[in-house]
Amino acid sequence: MSLRLPLPNGWVRGVNNGAEMGTLFRWLLRLSLAGMAFILIGLIAVYYLASRSLPEYDADHRVAGLSAPVEIVRDNNNVPHIFGDSDADVFFGLGFAHAQDRLWQMTMMRRTAQGRLSELFGERTLKIDELLRRLDIYRLAQDSVAVQDPDTRAALEAYARGVNAWITTVNDQAKGRGAPEFFLFEPEVAYWQPADSLAIIKLMGLRLSAHLEQEVLRARLSLLLDEGRVRDLMPDAPGRGLIDLPDYASLAPGVQPSTAPLTRLAAGPLSPFPRRALAGASNAWAAAPGRAAAGGTLLANDPHMGFAAPGPWYLARLDLSTGAVIGGTIPGMPLVLAGRSDRLGWAVTSSYLDDQDVFLEQLNPDNPEEYRTPDGFKPFETRRTIIKVADAAPVTVTLRWTENGPVLPGTHYDLASVTPPGHVSTLGWTILSGADTSMSAALGIMRAQTVDAAIEAGRFFVAPSQNLTVVDQERIALQTIGAMPRRLAGHQSMGRMPVPGWRAENRWQGRLNYAANPRVIDPDSGILGNTNNKLVDRPFPLHVSYHWGDTQRIQRWRRLMESRKVHTRESFIEAQLDTVSFTARALLPLIGRDLWFTGEPAPAGSPERRRQQALDLLAEWNGEMNEHLPEPLIYAAWLRRLQDRLIRDDLGPLADEFTHVDPLFIERVFRNVDGASAWCDIRQSGPVESCTEIARRALDEALLWLDETYGGQLQSLRWGEAHQAWHDHPVLGETPFLKWVVNIRQPTSGGDNTLNRGLTRGSAPDPFTNVHGAGYRGVYDFADPESSVFIIATGQSGHPLSRHYDDLGELWRRGEYIPMTLDPDLARAAAVGITRLRPRRK
Incomplete structure (x- = not known):
């Protein structure tokens, strides 16, 4: 006889619950494994589709x-x-190669020039498109095709055929739409046209120009401050001063x-309109045979532009009938923009020529469709254009032009703040020409065999103005x-502030003759160079510019050039990579003279002790x-806080426009030039503060900010941690997960005022991020041309899955180069x- 005891209450339920939990666990495990498998399959599919576009x-x-x-023929x-057998076929090959590696980048540049970004990105790029349409640069590029010389038109047409041949190959052979970005955005790609290449030159001009913003800012300061204090904040480069500015x-x-x-316009990586501090720079220098150890001319060049991934430069060699050429190209253009042949080397730097003027146009009170001219009121030239906007209704924009240039809305460049009631603002700019022969001039320079021939070819260059260093x-x-605008005395x-456009003395009178452009040939010193510094000391209107890109790097360059009787390729490389700041050496003894x-004595851990350590x-x-x-981080943080303290109480929020320390301003204040030490006194306080x-x-x-941001001991700070070069993808760089694949970031040396320039962002939250510098470097020795070296800042490919997407970037960061042969x-x-x-x- 068996005895069965009743189970305690809850035992059966517990067993059932255990079974249910086991079942739930198994299903969760199955779902998790299925989800992981699904994700894995998705990643494999994405990789497969993206890799299809790898050429x-x-x-x-x-x-x-x-x-x-x-x-x-591609090297490692x-x-x-x-x-190729003909120049046309070689340009065809360049177009094919550019499209293989940079098709997305090329189509984005074209779309930007056309004012068609909003078709992909919606309302966030509408302001950008609107301004591009108002400037009308793509239509002007189309008009300019007809004025190119026959050889240039043939090159443009052959290059376009090469680009289109790759697009056709992608379509015929299902090569992943040509770039992985086309899977995320509009996959249709229009065939390339000659005008597209000309539009890219004009787009470069947008990226290198800052005079418009300079004029607006100077006008606003003039309304707030007396002229002496305006001079402090926006000082003239050393040399002849400006007299009697109203x-x-x-x-x-x-x-x-x-x-x-x-x-201002919507900021961000898609905008081609930089802040004035980021509007172009570059270095170039040359030595005659008598100043070269090997007896041949030397040339070094490193043009500066905003960083991106991929960068704007692409290395290539072209085997032309006039001789092979090699160097830096810009995808979208059939041209070696900076490089060498067996007989000639050419380099470009931003000239900072004042090629923009803002005009105030008075409206007819009885008819707002007319504006005032020296001969009375005239109607605007008007045309309508429609901007398609993704996920929104199309926007119709009425374009208006005057004899001085296109009308710009007050919402752009803060023009409303300097435009009187009953007026509109227009822009005069040399780049706004439908007879722009800059491409013909650039190809002529590339084909030239001598210095004289290159200079003569440059006669037909219109915009953006450059300093051409040639050997x-x-x-x-x-x-x-x-082109230099002809202004009346x-x-x-x-040319420094907006002026009434109906007054004859303010209007441009065409262009100055090419002979008026600055020129130096075979200087007695045997050395010449340009760091965007002031070139000439001529009175207005032959002054070239009142706004120059450098007053500091040139001082260090002179020191390096004068330190040797003869130079070599290696000494030119050393100068190109030099990271010593003349500015720091000059300013620190000045601002710290009463603090050193x-x-x-102060206790450990106190602010006073930390200041002493710094x-x-x-x-x-x-x-x-x-x-x-x-030390570079301590110095940079100190100077940044110092300038802000000097100007914030006078300018309020407008102080945010001065994102980068101006060494001339700091020097004027601490030397009390023309009473500039008045900036040290805080207006709102009772006591008079000293500098x-x-x-x-x-x-x-600054030390408090460094402690909050980086922590640790001062000795453990590292400039490279703050001064990382950001080569970010303009479209995908802020996309979660993808940004880790497409962005290239590296700690770097250099700074705002070093020859190896790494211009900082200037604005919070990462003010010392390196965002603008030498995307291309080349050093050529004509005693042994084959020893010439080159580098670009990222890689040749624009495809994130390619090993050539960033392979040259690490060499660039370390200051290394690659050889490129013409053999x-x-x-x-x-x-x-x-x-x-x-x-x-057929």
Whole structure:
């Protein structure tokens, strides 16, 4: 007989609950595994689709538009060496190679120039599109095709055929739409046209121009401050000073002073309109044979532009009938913009030529569709354009032009703040020409065999103005190329502030003769160079500019050039990579002269002790902006806080426009030039503050910020941690997950005022991020041309899955270069892939 005892209450339920939990666990496990499998399959599919657009460089293609076979020989760094029977076929090959590696970048530049970003990105780019349409640069590029010389038109047409041959190949062979970005956005790509290449030159002009914003800012300061204090904040480069500049109130009655921050177009990586501090820079220098150790001319060049991934530069070699050329190209243009041939080397730097003027146009009170001219009221030229906007209704914009240029809304560039009631603002700009022969001039320079021939070719360059440094095997020269507006001596603001557009003395009278452009040929010193510094000391209107890009780097360059009787390729490389800040060496003894070694004993951990430690570090520092040192970060933070303390009480929110320290301003204040030490006194306080007191407070604030931001001991700070170069993808760079794939970020040396320039962002939250610098470097020695070296800041490919997306970036960061040969046998011997293009059978 068996005895069955009843189970305690809850035992059966517990067993059931356990079974249910086991079942739930198994289903959760199955769902998790299925989800992981689904994600894995999705990632594999994404990778497969994206990798389809990776070009195969060792391949044969039958293409339309060729007259004879072309070979694109690629070396281990993915630099294409392009060989063909005719120049047209070589330019075809360059277009094909550019499209293989940078199709998305090229189409985005074209779309930007056309004012069609909003078709992809919606309302966030509408303001950008609207301004591009008002400037009408794409239509002007279309008009300019007809004025190119026959060789240039042939090059443009052949290049376009090459781009289109790759687009056709992508479509015919299902090569992943040509770039992975096309899977996320509109996949349709219009065929390339010659006008597209001309539009990209004008787009570069937008990225290099800042005079419009300078004029608006100076006008606003003139309404707030007396002329002496305006000179402090926006000082002239050393040399002849400006005399008798009127107050802006006399030019624009009814405009009220304001300290409100400037309004501007939507910022961000998609905007081609930089802040004035980020509007172009560059270095170039040359040595004659008598100043070169090996007896041949030397040339170094590093043009500066905003960083991006991929960067704007692309290395290539072209085998032309006038001789092979090699160097830096811009995808979208059939041109080696900076480089060398066997006989000639050419370099470009921003000239800072004042090629923009803002005009105030008075409206007819009885008819707002008319504006005032010297001959009475005239109607605006008007045209309507429609901007398509993703996920929104199309926007119709009425374009209006006057004899001085296009009308710009007051919402752009903060023009409303300086435009009187009953007026509109227009822009005069040399780039707004439908007869722009800049491409013909640039190709002429590339094909030139001598210094004289290159200078003569530059005669036809219109915009954006550049300083052309050029050497042949015996001679060196520097020539400013680009149209100089002919202003009358009686111009009311000398081009520095907006002026009434109906007054004849303010209107441009065409262009100055090419002979008026600055030129230096075979200087007695045997050395010449440009760091965007002031070129000439001529009175207005032959002054070239009142706003220059550099007053500091040129001082360090002179020191390096004068330190040697003869130079070598290596000494030119050393100068190109130099990170010593002349500015730090000059300013620190000035602002800290009453602080060095004067502090009282202070307990450990106190602000006073930390200040003493910082001053001790800076006292022993040689000014080298090295990424591994703490002193550059302490110095940069101190100067940033100091300038803000000096101007904030006078300018209020408008102080945010001065994002970068102006060394001339700091020097004027601490030397009390023309009473500039008045900036040290805080208006709102009762006591009169001294400059030493302000410097001490600024240092304490900087140290507090450093402690809150980076923590640790001062000695453990590293400049490179704050001064990272951000090469971000303009479209995907802020996308979660993808940003880790497409962005390239590296700690770097250099700073705002070093020859190896790494211009900082300037604005919070990462004010010292490196966002603008040398995207291309080249050093050429004509005693041994094949020893010339090159580098770009990212990689040749614009495809994030390519090993060539960032492979050159680490070399660039370390200050290393790659060789590039003009010897066809060496190029073929080092080939890792040959793309053969053959005419398609009819």
